Amino acid sequence: MANWPEIDFSQSTEDIRKQFEKALKEIQSALRSFLLSDATRKDLLATEKEIRLILSDMEKYIDEWSSEAAESSVTQALVASLLMLGLAETVEEAREQTKLTRKQTALLDYAVESLRTDLKAVTANLERQTRSVIRRSYTDSMKRTSTQSQTEISRAAKQMLADADIAIIDKAGRRWKTSHYVDVVTNTRLMESYREAVALDGIKNGSGHAYVSYNSKTTDRCKDFHYSIVKLAPDIDSKYPYYRDLPHLFHVNCRHYLIPIKNLNDLPANVRSKNGL
Numbered sequence: 709m710a711n712w713p714e715i716d717f718s719q720s721t722e723d724i725r726k727q728f729e730k731a732l733k734e735i736q737s738a739l740r741s742f743l744l745s746d747a748t749r750k751d752l753l754a755t756e757k758e759i760r761l762i763l764s765d766m767e768k769y770i771d772e773w774s775s776e777a778a779e780s781s782v783t784q785a786l787v788a789s790l791l792m793l794g795l796a797e798t799v800e801e802a803r804e805q806t807k808l809t810r811k812q813t814a815l816l817d818y819a820v821e822s823l824r825t826d827l828k829a830v831t832a833n834l835e836r837q838t839r840s841v842i843r844r845s846y847t848d849s850m851k852r853t854s855t856q857s858q859t860e861i862s863r864a865a866k867q868m869l870a871d872a873d874i875a876i877i878d879k880a881g882r883r884w885k886t887s888h889y890v891d892v893v894t895n896t897r898l899m900e901s902y903r904e905a906v907a908l909d910g911i912k913n914g915s916g917h918a919y920v921s922y923n924s925k926t927t928d929r930c931k932d933f934h935y936s937i938v939k940l941a942p943d944i945d946s947k948y949p950y951y952r953d954l955p956h957l958f959h960v961n962c963r964h965y966l967i968p969i970k971n972l973n974d975l976p977a978n979v980r981s982k983n984g985l
């Protein structure tokens with residue numbers, strides 16, 4: 709049986725992370741100039757405008773990047789699936805067969821939209837965060853009674869700059885730094901579209917079943933599911949669980965994926981032994 713081609717999102721994730729880091733640096737530099745200025749109302753409006761421009765460039769980047777990254781994820785999934793199902797001999801041959809069906813196109817559109825939504829939540833939050841830094845320091849400057857040193861940013865201002873690098877505060881109240889949050893969101897979403905593309909292909913070209921990948925480096929509870937057989941749609945008549953009903957598996961930032969099964973009577977030894985076959 710063919711080997712599962714390695715999933716590679718490294719270029720995509722690096723590109724978007726770098727772009728966010730660049731935008732964040734520009735924002736912090738605009739904020740720093742503002743904190744060192746006389747902080748007049750004119751300075752305030754100019755800084756807000758500058759930051760809005762940086763973020764709107766970032767949003768344009770997100771739009772394009774999301775299409776490319778999602779397409780790469782879906783294509784990689786289809787290539788892998790076609791190889792595993794024996795419908796192509798080589799990666800090149802599989803690539804030629806990855807013309808998307810209507811369902812796969814819908815899946816791709818969904819993947820693009822979810823990437824855009826998640827990443828634009830970050831830019832929206834950065835905008836809110838920086839706006840509050842600017843407004844706070846503006847009111848502080850009006851309370852200033854003596855001339856503050858222009859070369860030194862006060863401790864409060866430093867804290868304000870650090871506060872600007874909070875991408876998101878999640879439901880549990882954890883504060884996420886922008887680059888880390890972007891990494892996690894990106895990887896989670898790309899793995900999700902990859903998994904869904906494999907599932908669609910396994911329904912179309914396979915037995916409607918798949919098994920969970922093995923990952924020797926995993927430290928999480930997903931290892932209980934290594935090689936477990938799952939069904940790919942809830943209405944398939946089968947004794948195996950639907951993959952979305954399994955607890956914990958495919959959590960945020962999970963590295964596990966699905967390998968479609970062509971024939972349930974012809975399975976690798978580890979899959980048979982895991983499932984008591």
Ligand SMILES: [Zn+2]
Binds near residue numbers: 929957962
């Ligand atoms: Zn996992």
